[in-house]
Amino acid sequence: MSLQIPQDRPWLGHYPSSINLDFEIPEKNLYSLLDSAAKKYPEHTAIIFENEKISYLQLRNMVDRLAGAWKQLGAAKGERLGLMVSNHPLYVVSYYASLKLGLMIVQINPHYTVRELLEIFNDATVTYLVTEPECLEKVSQVQDYSFKEIFITANGAGYPGLPELIERSVPLAQNCPIEARRDIAVIQYTGGTTGKKKGAMLTHYNLIANVIQSKALYGERMLTGAETILTATPLYHVYGMTSGMNLSIYIGAANLLVNKFEVEKVLKQIETYRPTLFPGVPKMYHAFAHYPDIESYDLTCFKMCTSGSAPLPIEIMKKFERLTGVTVGEGYGLSETSPTTHRNPPDGVSKIGSIGIPLRQTDCRIVDDNGEDVPERAVGELLLKGPQVMLGYWNKPEETQNALRDGWFYTGDLATMDEEGYFYIVGRKKEMILVGGFNVYPQEVEGVLYEHPAVLEAAVVGIPDKEIGETVTAYIVPKPGIAIDFDDLREHCYRHLTRYKVPKQFEVRDTLPRNSVGKLLKRILVEEATNKTKA
Structure with missing residues (x-):
């Protein structure tokens, strides 16, 4: 028995198992990924950070204790917790503790200006804030805004310190009951490249779906309980959050967490810990390719590398592939789609300059200004449909209505599709x-x-x-x-x-x-x- 490939969906023929297109997406709290990993791999390393290791059992215990502390302080389902932390184990702990309580996580870049912070605080009506001591001075400059509580990633900074809360608290036993398709796990603000920020509402279902879709793309190449993911992309960015943190926990991988990308330091960590997966961005590949002493480092430990957020120059891609022996899988995603929707298939043809084919259970159209489908190779706006597509924009019903129409998400990106079902982004519509x-x-x-x-x-x-x-x-x-x-x-x-x-x-x-x-x-x-x- 073989699958009949619809003429307008040629990408279906590139899936490794073209008949098994569907898979079950559990309607659970996203915290369940961590709980499951801790049960399957209790002694496996969950996080490597600055040469220290945390096991899955230890990580879950820290998460449960922090959730217990916040529960005692009155944190309740539906409240917004701003997570304003650079890559650090306590980011991961705060993230999953929030989810266990049913809080909505508001992702915040620690480098935002006071003006940008106030915009997000007001828009999301942030109740609690988790941040670093280095950010306190900036937070104090945000006038006329008050939190129920500010938590700090270190003790002794004048606010409740997460290490102390975790140490003295009793673990919370029960997850907050949630409706996975409706309850918001994360409010992910768009980068603001076109103006005022908008908060994409990503549900527990959206985020679980995207890690399962990513795992399905790699199939048997990605081994559960045996991988190490190099996570240098910021976790407060949707790409790092999903492809670095959530995916690593879903497959029981060790997460080699990099606080700040410094190419020489990262190269030394690669030699020490031998990561196998790397979800990177072009500026990181660029830094590797142009590092003066790069030929002296052994990068052959990688078996899968991906690139997102911006186009990867061909010369950089080819040099990195020569250094590693691995084809860099360019892809595509947005804050609104959790983020990944397309990727060049690791077991198929990888086309340079293409964002690849849609992930499983992701449907696409390319339409003209009248909403009519355009022919192959013609340029039009890319439309998406899939379980990873957001619920809408926080507190912005008009923008939500413009973006989500008749079950399709209008990306605002101009794209083409070739006769084999590979997609190419040619620019933003605006x-x-x-x-x-x-x-x-x-x-x-x-x-x-x-x-x-x-x-x-x-x-x-x-x-x-x-x-x-x-x-x-x-x-x-x-x-x-x-x-x-x-x-x-x-x-x-x-x-x-x-x-x-x-x-x-x-x-x-x-x-x-x-x-x-x-x-x-x-x-x-x-x-x-x-x-x-x-x-």
Whole structure:
């Protein structure tokens, strides 16, 4: 018996087991992943942090004790707990203790400004806050906002310290009963690249679904109870949370947790602990590939590496693959989708520049401005449907209604699909540049710029122009010690792009504005250029 592949769903033919497309997603509290791992692998290492190890049994005990302490302090189901902590074991403990109590976790970047913090605190009406001593001064500057309690990741900082609470508390025995498809586990704020932040409401069901979908993609390659995941991506980011932390606990892996990505330090940890899985972002692969002494390190321990949050330049991908012997699986995801929806299959064809095929139980369409499906290779907006898609945006019914229509999530990303069912992102719908009535997709232009030997980084944006609508503008970071020859760069673009797509302006920068996981903040470039024009 073989599965009939629908003509409009060609990606189904690439699944390792094309008949078994469905799998059960348990409707449980997300805490159940930890509870299950502690029962199956009590003595296995759950976390490695700064050369110290915590077993699964120890981790669950810490979580249960913290949940017991918070229960005694009156924390109740549905209240919002802000988790504002860099990668640290106490992030993991706080996360799962919150879930056990039925609290909603509000993910907060510790590097946010006072203004950004106040925006999130007010929007989510955060009741409790867990943070680091280093963040207390910034938190104190948030005027006219009060918490029921602030908890700190160290003792003796003037607030209840998590280590002391855990040590003296009685473990909480029972999980808070939840409705997995409706109860919110995490409010994950979008990165704010296009303006005001929105909190994606991710349910227990959404987050459990995404780790099961990820495990299904890797199949027998990913062994339960035997892997070590290198987690250098911040856990407060949805990619690190799911692909680093939740996935590691689901499969009973050891989580090699990196507080701050410093390439030399991480390389030494790789040699010591030999991680097998690495969910990274382009800036990390870039750092590895350009480290002067990289050839002296043995990176062949990796058997699966993935990249997300931004496109990975081809030259970086090829060098990392040469160093490890592993093909980097580019993929795609959003805060609104827990996050992963697409990935290049590890046991199939991996197409450079593609985000791969949809994960199992994920359906996709590419539509035009009228909501009609476009043919293969045509550009349109990517629509998604699946168990990992958010419930909606917190306190934003109008934005929710615009994003979730007729059962589909409208991503705002422009994409194409080839005849084999592989998808390609060509840019943001709102980032598309309109030049004299013609559409220019920034990612296509950036891909050409990256092929020039002098270009290290590139960002392409549209700057408002009264005559032609927008002017294509490129911001370039040159490779160290190399001067940019603009005539040569422009000629390179003309060889590979239609004339209207070639940047009319080039500007050299030392760095490009990025968020904490390396995603380009093009809005800042547009704002700077617009303000300069007005001046």
